[in-house]
Amino acid sequence: MNCKKCNTEMMAFTEGSTCGVKCPNCGYNIVTSCLANNELPEENYTIMVGTIDEPQVSVLKMIANICRCNYLEAKKKLKSGLEFKGLTAYEAQMILQQLRSEDMHYTIKPVHSE
Ligand SMILES: [Zn+2]
Numbered sequence: 001m002n003c004k005k006c007n008t009e010m011m012a013f014t015e016g017s018t019c020g021v022k023c024p025n026c027g028y029n030i031v032t033s034c035l036a037n038n039e040l041p042e043e044n045y046t047i048m049v050g051t052i053d054e055p056q057v058s059v060l061k062m063i064a065n066i067c068r069c070n071y072l073e074a075k076k077k078l079k080s081g082l083e084f085k086g087l088t089a090y091e092a093q094m095i096l097q098q099l100r101s102e103d104m105h106y107t108i109k110p111v112h113s114e
Helices: 057-067 071-080 089-101
Strands: 011-015 018-022 029-033 045-049 082-087 106-109
Touching (some): 057 089, 071 082, 082 089, 089 106
Antiparallel strands (some): 018 029
16 A cells, blocks of 8 residues: 555554554555454544524524534634534534534534434
8 A cells, every 4th residue: 555645655553542554754644443442433423514694593502502602602603614523423413413403504424324
């Protein structure tokens, strides 16, 4: 396997509970969980919420609640587009439930099946 960036042959490495391959030339790396420690599938969901210029109070309340911020900050976040990263399946589920209750438009990666 060669480096995507500089095409040097990549080397395997192990670091704690993660392992993967690393480019000795430029440091580019691909990390995977070690098989031995991989009891549960890696969960890393991203939820993106579409921008809203004039959100309803109920929406502000929900976002403020999810982000643990005040309404003013929630409004700013909604204007610029909101992204929740590094969520576990459980966290993603919790957020989705709330977004759905307000009919919010959202995108989730990886695609969540029910
Ligand atoms: Zn490289």
